Amino acid sequence: MTRRDDTWRARFPALAMLPEAERGLLAERTVPMALPAGTTVFEPHQACGSFLFVRSGQVRVYQLDQDGREIVLYRLGPGSICILTTLALLAGDRYGAFAVTETPVDAAALPGRSFDDLLGRSPRFRSFVFAAHAERMVDLMRVIRSVAFESIESRLAARLLTLAADTRALSITHQQLAAEIGSAREVVSRHLKSFERRGWVSLARNRIEVKNAASLREASGSSGA
Amino acid sequence: MTRRDDTWRARFPALAMLPEAERGLLAERTVPMALPAGTTVFEPHQACGSFLFVRSGQVRVYQLDQDGREIVLYRLGPGSICILTTLALLAGDRYGAFAVTETPVDAAALPGRSFDDLLGRSPRFRSFVFAAHAERMVDLMRVIRSVAFESIESRLAARLLTLAADTRALSITHQQLAAEIGSAREVVSRHLKSFERRGWVSLARNRIEVKNAASLREASGSSGA
Known part of the structure; x- marks a missing residue:
């Protein structure tokens, strides 16, 4: 019209x-x-x-x-x-x-x-x-x-990269991330802490900052995001 | 016509x-x-x-x-x-x-x-x-x-009951059962052996016999099949 x-x-x-x-x-x-x-x-x-x-x-x-x-x-x-x-x-x-x-x-x-x-x-x-x-x-x-077939670590790494896109910092709860990858909050929290220990992310309340995208990309099992 | x-x-x-x-x-x-x-x-x-x-x-x-x-x-x-x-x-x-x-x-x-x-x-x-x-x-x-949310044990128990229906005995490989529940063959084999130890099924080559449907039903987390 x-x-x-x-x-x-x-x-x-x-x-x-x-x-x-x-x-x-x-x-x-x-x-x-x-x-x-x-x-x-x-x-x-x-x-x-x-x-x-x-x-x-x-x-x-x-x-x-x-x-x-x-x-x-x-x-x-x-x-x-x-x-x-x-x-x-x-x-x-x-x-x-x-x-x-x-x-x-x-x-x-x-x-x-x-x-x-x-x-x-x-x-x-x-x-x-x-x-x-x-x-x-x-x-x-x-x-x-x-x-069914991808590990939690790989799904979580891939999703963090996709969601962060160009921003590097995400405002998201562990519960929301669990929903993104079809897992439970506790499981996501445990893996995020492990990512933090390895220096891949830094965690704050409802906030995740990507520190090492290359390692996350490798963990995601993909060459892109 | x-x-x-x-x-x-x-x-x-x-x-x-x-x-x-x-x-x-x-x-x-x-x-x-x-x-x-x-x-x-x-x-x-x-x-x-x-x-x-x-x-x-x-x-x-x-x-x-x-x-x-x-x-x-x-x-x-x-x-x-x-x-x-x-x-x-x-x-x-x-x-x-x-x-x-x-x-x-x-x-x-x-x-x-x-x-x-x-x-x-x-x-x-x-x-x-x-x-x-x-x-x-x-x-x-x-x-x-x-x-995403049901345990392997519960999915496996439920699927065994559904597939066995009235027959009690299934002609199926562990690989095929893995496809039924979206898991890996090794994981299914491990759980089947555990079911066998508990007397719920008996295992032979490409064959599974249901011995205790009530326990499987309980493990499936459901009151029906």
Whole structure:
């Protein structure tokens, strides 16, 4: 509809290729949303009838086990669609996933009825949605491989490097780090202390500073982050 | 089309509710397949353009990590559709999943083009397909929780009971059991020997006999199988 809508579709190259009528429908039926960091955008039992297109910012998707332990499943960045809505409508409560914004997020919400309407009309839109499903399955399979077969030390080192990125210093609790790698807080604390003894990190309350990225990279078993 | 087709649709209640024209299309375009046990029905790099509806029998879906270690992801029984085809077409090689028949399987194959045609025409068919995606995401999330947070002993005990079902005796290698619970063969062997010492199982070459299901059930941390 507007220039703003054109801009956000640039984040979704697959949607920019939709025929004019379908693009019009998408622009017309979506509602822009500006979400502050820390907003829960999806949770089980929540009546959520819209599909969220992430234009900018980042959303963390995680599950809780029955003892309330969290495991991070994947993150959605610009150009992603949150498919939890479909899954929640169809798999109901058994799909115990949560989604929360980690940064301010600019999104567009498409109501469920319009979503299904577009799915029916548009083979390209179907491809886009199924590709999103495929990406998320790939994400979950990666988590499974990692938790089943990589050592805690390697997972922890890799995640510290990814999360720290260029900053070297992380504001994060040991509990949160445990959720990142699918482990328990005590286990993470023990390994962090061992990293500190080796001079790879320095630890303060809710804060971890990376002192030796090269050693962490070696421990992560990877040549990159 | 035929009585045979009517019979198999009875396995798929959601599809039996399709309008007449869509049911006709489905019957007309699907090809029956009788697959012996041990047939690979899906693997990465394989040009697989059809969607498989399982009418009877069981298919095991697993992934391999880069060292060739296997992890069982889920099983498809009667009434299931194998969604790997969509994912492979869209996520390509990164979706390293395999599917193999564990028993003789009677299936119906729907070519990709007809699948997409039905998706476009039929809201009910879309619901059916998205519900299958949702089920598989739930399966993968269950594997993640189990591998991250349940002890090897508990996962092994639970899986022995599930696999043995009414038979008490299992023909299975330690390697295969490791794949079932996402662990390593040596770890499984060690725990099986410990189970044997406690009188819960007896071990022979490629064979495990359940001697004390109640203790296994207790170790599995569950009141059922």
